[in-house]
Amino acid sequence: MEHIEIFNRLRQQFGEEVVLEHVVTGDEAKGFRDPYILLKTESLAEVARFLKDDEALAFDMLHCISGVDWPEYFESVYHLFSFKHRHMATLKVRTSKDDPKVPSVTSVWPAADWHERESYDLVGIRYEGHPDLTRILLPEEWEGHPLRKDYETPTHEHLRELGL
Amino acid sequence: MVIPAQPKPLQGEPMVIYMGPQHPSTHGVLQVELHTDGEIVNRAIPRIGFLHRCKEKIGESVPYDAYVPYTDRMDYLAAMNTNWAWASAVEKLAAIEVPERAEYIRVYVAEFNRIASHLVALATYGLDLGAWTPLLHAFRERESVLDILEELSGGRLCFGYMRIGGVANDITPRSIEMGKAFLKQFRAKLDSLNELLSFNHIFIRRAANIGVIPGEQAIAYGMTGPMLRASGVDWDMRRDEPYSIYPKLNFDVPVGQGLKGKTGDNWDRYWVRVQEMYESMKILEQVIDGLPEGEFRAKVPAILRPPAAEVYCRQECPRGEVAFYLISDGGKTPYRMKVRGPSFCNLSILETISKDMLIADLVSTLGSFDIVMGEVDR
Secondary structure (H helix, E strand, O other), rough: OOOOHHHHHHHHHHHHOOOOEEEEEEOOOOOEEEEEEEEEEHHHHHHHHHHHHHHOOOEEEEEEEEEOOOOOEEEEEEEEEEEEEEEEEEEEEEEOOOOOOEEOOOOOOOOOOHHHHHHHOOOOOEEEEOOOOOOOOOOOOOOOOOOOOOOOOHHHHHHHOOOO | OOOOOOOOOOOOOEEEEEOOOOOOHHOOOOOOEEEEEOOOOEEEEOOOOOOOOOOOHHEEEEEEOOHHHHHHOOOOOOHHHHHHHHHHHHHHHHHHOHHHHHHHHOOOOOOOOHHHHHHHHHHHHHHOOOOOHHHHHHHHHHHHHHHHHHHHHHHOOOOEEEEOOOOOOOOOOOOOOOHHHHHHHHHHHHHHHHHHOOOOOHHHHOOOOOOOOHHHHHHHHHOOOOHHHHOOOOHHHHHHHOOOOOHHHOOOOOOOOOOOOOOHHHHHHHHHHHHHHHHHHHHHHHHHOOOOOOOOOOOOOOOOOOOOOOEEEEEEEEEEEEEEEEEEEOOOOOOOEEEEEEHHHOOOOHHOOOEEHHHHHHHHHHHHHHHHHHHHOO
């Protein structure tokens, strides 16, 4: 199924308030690249369940989750793949800078477990409903989230204070 | 002489053992927290991050072409393949056409690197289970492969050979001769390695019927590559979502069939890798025969400024699908880059399948995963 058809199917099921937008990145002059579907953050788990269970979509594999720090909001990006239909989809949800919270999809795709922990560790998005949301790559006592744009790289003195 | 008192009976209390990060069978700096009851593993929790080098943060601060050497150090056993995955992600983002000759050279080095990587995988797997000799045989063959790659790139482990739009140097007649000579004798060597290790009765007893992962579970945990195929899922990016010149090449995709036990057990994972080496040889023979004349690198601007857009580009590497997610804001460096490492995803299933296993079987299972910590931790 083409990406726009996946979007239409989701729109038909959940309506405009949940399935917000279909965006093709790039521009007219330099060519278009990969598209994505923007979802309402609170409805993510519900939409994810539908994406997996629906016969026509059947997204059985979660390929990757990436957290992105934009100037006005954080984004959690989901790359999905279906072995049955051999199509891919990209979903995005946005969350506020002050209190970044996104529903967890671990109950839908167990693969989300480590990806969500990584995104929490490096970008600092909290995945609500995750069974064990702890740091995965950095030590437990690490301060800050390195992939945020305002992150200040610690100096050697600072690391020594932390005992690292 | 002091006669020891009556030995105490075993306590039978649960015990926590930390396996790694310097344990030889964890293949790098992985720590597995074992909750054991005698010899039985109640829970095995992988702890990762010992080799974390902020690859994604670095990626945001260096130009696209300068990031190639960093990708070497992710999956350092298959550096060519990771190099290539990065190069093709940037080419997709910047819409760069790659000359056909460059694509042939890329397949040439990538498939040789796949052989080298799988040789390490099965040699160290044998080593984990106590078989010393196959390691020496496999590493001798790997040396010949590394010689070929060294002839082209100058490196033996981290090559940095790919460039955005092609490769660093043109292929040399000598490297083709070396490749031909290697392929001529390797099939027989691999056959003898099979007799030595693959069909060894003790080896089969240690590997078959252990660590069984059904296909559906493999998909749910996002497993890719030989681990996914060993579980009976017939999927290979090179054939099913072909990129580069793979549509022109003729090869089969080996899938786990449970020859010695159940589909998706440790032996199947091992066996899929052995068969993939035979397929890589087929590919290489076709590449040598079909190598066209032409440019080995496209003309690419010295400072690359791709348009503000996003791409997600994945490729079949020896351990599974490496994917790069690139977000450009039109500048010299990516706004955000994310690496999806196959070992990272493959390892995440360990806790689920290792329940109620013997510790010795856990070592066998972990060995069959063929993880590279450089890419798990990035």
